[in-house]
Amino acid sequence: MTRVKALIGVICLSLLMAACAPVQPKREYVQRDDLKVDPEIRQSVQVQELLDKRVSLPNGGSLLRIQFSVQAYQDTDMEWAVTWFDEDGMVVPGVGEGYRPVRILRDQTRFFTATAPQEKAVSYQLHLREDRAP
Amino acid sequence: MTLNGTRSLMVAAVASLMLSACATHTRYVDPAADDGPVAMTLDYRDFERAADNAVQDLLSSGAVDNPSGERYIMAVSRITNDTMQRIDTDQLTKKIRVALLRSGKVVTTTAVGVDGAEDQMNQQARELRNNDEFDQSGVQQKGTLKAPDLSLSGKIIQRNHKVEDEQQVEYYFQLSLTDLKSGLAIWENETPIIKRGPNDTVAW
Numbered sequence: 316m317t318r319v320k321a322l323i324g325v326i327c328l329s330l331l332m333a334a335c336a337p338v339q340p341k342r343e344y345v346q347r348d349d350l351k352v353d354p355e356i357r358q359s360v361q362v363q364e365l366l367d368k369r370v371s372l373p374n375g376g377s378l379l380r381i382q383f384s385v386q387a388y389q390d391t392d393m394e395w396a397v398t399w400f401d402e403d404g405m406v407v408p409g410v411g412e413g414y415r416p417v418r419i420l421r422d423q424t425r426f427f428t429a430t431a432p433q434e435k436a437v438s439y440q441l442h443l444r445e446d447r448a449p
Numbered sequence: 450m451t452l453n454g455t456r457s458l459m460v461a462a463v464a465s466l467m468l469s470a471c472a473t474h475t476r477y478v479d480p481a482a483d484d485g486p487v488a489m490t491l492d493y494r495d496f497e498r499a500a501d502n503a504v505q506d507l508l509s510s511g512a513v514d515n516p517s518g519e520r521y522i523m524a525v526s527r528i529t530n531d532t533m534q535r536i537d538t539d540q541l542t543k544k545i546r547v548a549l550l551r552s553g554k555v556v557t558t559t560a561v562g563v564d565g566a567e568d569q570m571n572q573q574a575r576e577l578r579n580n581d582e583f584d585q586s587g588v589q590q591k592g593t594l595k596a597p598d599l600s601l602s603g604k605i606i607q608r609n610h611k612v613e614d615e616q617q618v619e620y621y622f623q624l625s626l627t628d629l630k631s632g633l634a635i636w637e638n639e640t641p642i643i644k645r646g647p648n649d650t651v652a653w
Contacts, residue, residue, distance in 0.1 A: 432551065
């Protein structure tokens, strides 16, 4: 009888502890052609907005520029990179291929911008991944 | 072979196997997927970031957009290395030059430089003028070299600080683009790169 009581007590206690634990809401991730977020950081950051516009230049041309904001639900070290494409879908080479490391603190929202290296860039893909530096 | 001799041989073999297993091996690094540790010194990632930042800012500022539609001609002036490291500043300027050339807005002259022409063949090829040994139709004529419109200059600065039991190394990539007609700096940019690490690492 004592054993059954103890067992019930343990179960109740564990249920109570589980109820008190902070609930991590499942964040929705929508697959988009212009945005790729790796699964490792989907639960800790969320891309709030991803805007693009063409910046007019004095000679009449324009450059594609994007701005995106990322909100973190916990301190997160991540990296991001933008790949630019021309109207045929071919990659437009920039200065480098490396990712930019950033640290976003819990509840912080950070804004980032990137400008295409050439006028022929008409579309892009933004990639967010976890910081893999040892 | 004696028993002792066999044992010694086996111990040596095991030891050498263990040592070879611990040794790091040489491998290629893909810059697009480099997960390697960060050094306190300037590495290729820092130059890439500084150049990328500068090019994005320069192109979007419109400073290199010639209203006539033609490409501007740029000369690379002095980029001062004010760090404790031995740096070839071409690591920075070459990336900027390549990106600007690809953009179709700027072309760099190799005929003019602070310490003389970057490519001395510009001058030497002209010394063939009036040399009977050469077909003169292919020799460069007078007045064909293009003078630069713009000049790129800059400085890379390093500052070291002690922060509690760590050290902080600050690098500043400062760049200016001067309109040679007016002497005015029509574009300026600074990219800071800050690194913090253990005291036992060396930043030079």
